[in-house]
Amino acid sequence: MKFIKYLLFDLKQGILRNKAMVFAPIVIAATAFLDFASKAHRLLLDGRIRESVSYGDYWFYLYGGMHKYTPSPGNGFRFPVVWIVVFLVIPFVLLNYPFKDLYGVGQQILVGSGRRTVWWLSKCCWNFLGTVMYHMLMQLTGLVLFLVFQMNVSNQIHMDFINLVFEVGHQEVWNRVALPLSVLLLPVLVSTAISMLEMTLSLFLKPMFSFFAVAVLFLASAYLLTPLLVGNYAMAFRYNWMLKEGVSINVGFGVSIGLLLVSALVGLVRFRYYDILESE
Amino acid sequence: MLKRMIRLEVHKALRNKLFYASIIVGCAITIIALIYNVGIYQDAFAMMNIADGNPEYEGFSLFNHWIGGEPFSLGTAIYFFVFPLLVAMPYGWSYCEEKQCGYVKEAVVRSGKKVYFLSKYIAIFLSGGLAMVIPLVFNFLTTAMFIPAVVPSPVYCTSTGVFFNSLMSMLYYSMPFLYVLFYLAIDFVFCGLIACFSYGVTCFVRNRAIAVILPLFFLLALHYSRQFLFTSYDISNREISPMYFLRPVSAWAQASWTVIIVETVVLFVITVFLSMIWERSHEIY
Numbered sequence: 001m002k003f004i005k006y007l008l009f010d011l012k013q014g015i016l017r018n019k020a021m022v023f024a025p026i027v028i029a030a031t032a033f034l035d036f037a038s039k040a041h042r043l044l045l046d047g048r049i050r051e052s053v054s055y056g057d058y059w060f061y062l063y064g065g066m067h068k069y070t071p072s073p074g075n076g077f078r079f080p081v082v083w084i085v086v087f088l089v090i091p092f093v094l095l096n097y098p099f100k101d102l103y104g105v106g107q108q109i110l111v112g113s114g115r116r117t118v119w120w121l122s123k124c125c126w127n128f129l130g131t132v133m134y135h136m137l138m139q140l141t142g143l144v145l146f147l148v149f150q151m152n153v154s155n156q157i158h159m160d161f162i163n164l165v166f167e168v169g170h171q172e173v174w175n176r177v178a179l180p181l182s183v184l185l186l187p188v189l190v191s192t193a194i195s196m197l198e199m200t201l202s203l204f205l206k207p208m209f210s211f212f213a214v215a216v217l218f219l220a221s222a223y224l225l226t227p228l229l230v231g232n233y234a235m236a237f238r239y240n241w242m243l244k245e246g247v248s249i250n251v252g253f254g255v256s257i258g259l260l261l262v263s264a265l266v267g268l269v270r271f272r273y274y275d276i277l278e279s280e
Numbered sequence: 281m282l283k284r285m286i287r288l289e290v291h292k293a294l295r296n297k298l299f300y301a302s303i304i305v306g307c308a309i310t311i312i313a314l315i316y317n318v319g320i321y322q323d324a325f326a327m328m329n330i331a332d333g334n335p336e337y338e339g340f341s342l343f344n345h346w347i348g349g350e351p352f353s354l355g356t357a358i359y360f361f362v363f364p365l366l367v368a369m370p371y372g373w374s375y376c377e378e379k380q381c382g383y384v385k386e387a388v389v390r391s392g393k394k395v396y397f398l399s400k401y402i403a404i405f406l407s408g409g410l411a412m413v414i415p416l417v418f419n420f421l422t423t424a425m426f427i428p429a430v431v432p433s434p435v436y437c438t439s440t441g442v443f444f445n446s447l448m449s450m451l452y453y454s455m456p457f458l459y460v461l462f463y464l465a466i467d468f469v470f471c472g473l474i475a476c477f478s479y480g481v482t483c484f485v486r487n488r489a490i491a492v493i494l495p496l497f498f499l500l501a502l503h504y505s506r507q508f509l510f511t512s513y514d515i516s517n518r519e520i521s522p523m524y525f526l527r528p529v530s531a532w533a534q535a536s537w538t539v540i541i542v543e544t545v546v547l548f549v550i551t552v553f554l555s556m557i558w559e560r561s562h563e564i565y
Contacts, residue, residue, distance in 0.1 A: 077357040079361060208369065220358065
C-alpha cells in the first residue's frame with residue numbers, strides 16, 4: 001500500500017508536473033519530423049527514392065543511429081546527432097527529480113516512514129515509466145504528424161531512403177521491408193536501462209558526473225561497434241537484423257534487462273547506506 | 281575593489297575541486313587520443329622501414345596527430361563532444377550556489393552589484409577557457425614527445441585534413457605552431473563564453489547540474505540546425521557547429537572566420553545581457 005502511495009506521488013510530481021518531461025519529446029519529435037519530411041520530399045523530387053516514405057522510416061530516422069564507423073584521416077567521425085538528442089535528453093530530464101525529492105519533501109517522508117527500500121523502488125519504477133512515457137510521447141507525436149499530413153502510417157521501411165539518409169557506403173546491409181516488434185522495443189528498453197544506470201551512478205558520483213558518464217557511453221557506442229557498449233543496442237542500424245556484422249537483438253534484450261536489474265539492485269544496496277541528510 | 285574582487289573570484293574559480301576534476305578528466309580523454317595516434321605513427325614508421333620507400337615524414341607529423349589535428353580517433357570524438365560539460369563544470373554553476381546560500385547578498389553589500397557580476401563573469405570566462413585549453417596543450421606536448429613536429433606539406437593534405445579552402449591553411453603549412461596557437465586562442469575565447477552561458481543559465485535555474493549540462497544541449501541544438509541548412513552536397517557550406525569548428529581540423533564542412541566571429545559576438549551579447557544586465561536589474565535580497 002505504502003509503495004503504491006509513494007509511486008503515485010512520484011508519478012504525479014516527477015512526470016505529470018515535470019513540464020520538460022512532457023514538452024521535450026514533443027518538441028524533439030516535431031523538429032525531427034520537419035527535418036525528416038523535408039529530406040524525404042527533396043529526395044523524392046530529385047528522383048533518388050522511388051516512393052513516399054512511411055512511419056517506419058521516420059521511426060528508423062529517430063532510432064537508427066549510424067552505421068559502423070571506420071576511422072581514417074579522410075573520414076572524420078560525425079556523431080549521429082538525431083539519435084544522440086533522442087537518447088541524451090531523457091537522462092537529463094530524469095536527472096534532477098530524485099535528488100530534489102530526497103533533499104526536499106522526500107526527506108521528511110523517508111525519515112517519517114523509515115523505509116528506504118520502498119522509496120528507492122518507487123524511484124526505480126518512476127524512472128522506468130518516465131523513460132517509456134518519453135519514448136511513447138515521441139512516437140505518438142510522430143504518429144499524429146503523419147496522420148495530420150496524411151502520410152503512410154505503417155511499419156514499412158524503404159531501404160533506398162535509409163541508404164541515402166544514413167550515408168551507407170561499403171557496409172553490408174540486409175534488404176528489409178518492415179520493422180519487427182523486437183526492433184521497435186529494444187531501443188526503448190536500452191534507454192530505460194541507461195536511465196536507471198544514471199540514477200544509480202548519481203548515488204556514487206555527483207549527478208553532473210553521472211550524466212557525463214552517460215554522454216560518454218553514448219558517444220563511445222556510436223564510435224565503436226561492439227556488443228560490450230550497451231548504446232549499440234539502442235541503434236536500430238547496428239542490429240544484425242540490418243547490418244550484417246551488427247550486434248544481436250537477443251543479446252541486446254539480455255544485456256538491457258541485466259543492466260536494468262543490476263543498476264536497480266546496486267542502487268538499492270547503496271541507498272541503504274546513503275547519507276540522506278547530506279545536502280547536495 | 282574591482283581588482284580585489286576579480287582576484288578573489290579567479291582564486292575561487294581556479295582553486296576548486298571541480299576545476300581540477302575537469303582538467304584531470306579532460307587530460308584523461310586526451311590520453312586516449314594520444315595512445316591511438318602514437319600507435320598509428322609507430323605502425324606507419326615500421327611499415328616505411330620495411331618498404332624502404334618514401335618515408336612521408338610530412339604526412340606523419342605532430343600537427344596531424346595531436347588531438348586537435350585529427351578528426352577520427354575516439355579521444356578526439358569524445359573530447360570535442362563533452363567539452364561543453366568540461367568547461368561549465370569548473371565554475372559555471374557558482375552563481376547558482378552563491379545565490380542559494382546567501383553569499384551573493386554579502387558580496388554585493390561589500391563590493392556593489394556591478395563589481396560582483398563583472399568579476400564573476402571574468403572568473404567564469406577564465407575557468408572555462410582554461411578547462412578547454414589545458415588538456416589540449418597537455419595533449420600537444422605529450423604527443424610531441426613521441427611524434428616529431430615536421431612542418432606539414434600540402435602534398436599530404438588528405439592525411440592532414442587541412443585543404444586549400446580550410447581556415448588559416450596558409451598558416452598551417454608555413455607556421456604550424458602559430459596555427460595551433462591561433463586555434464587554442466579561438467577555443468579559449470569560445471569556451472570561456474560557453475562557461476559564461478552556463479552562468480547566464482543560473483539566472484533562471486536553481487539546480488547546478490542543470491546549469492552545467494544546458495550549454496551542451498544548446499550546442500547540440502545548434503549542431504542539429506545544420507540538418508536544415510546543409511540540405512545539399514552541391515552547396516559549399518561553412519561549418520556552423522562549435523562542436524566541429526573548434527577543432528583545428530575540419531570533421532566535415534570548413535570553418536570560417538565569419539561564422540566564428542558572429543557566433544562569438546552573439547554568445548558574448550547573450551551572456552553579458554543575462555549576467556550583467558538582466559540579473560543586475562533583479563532584486564537579490
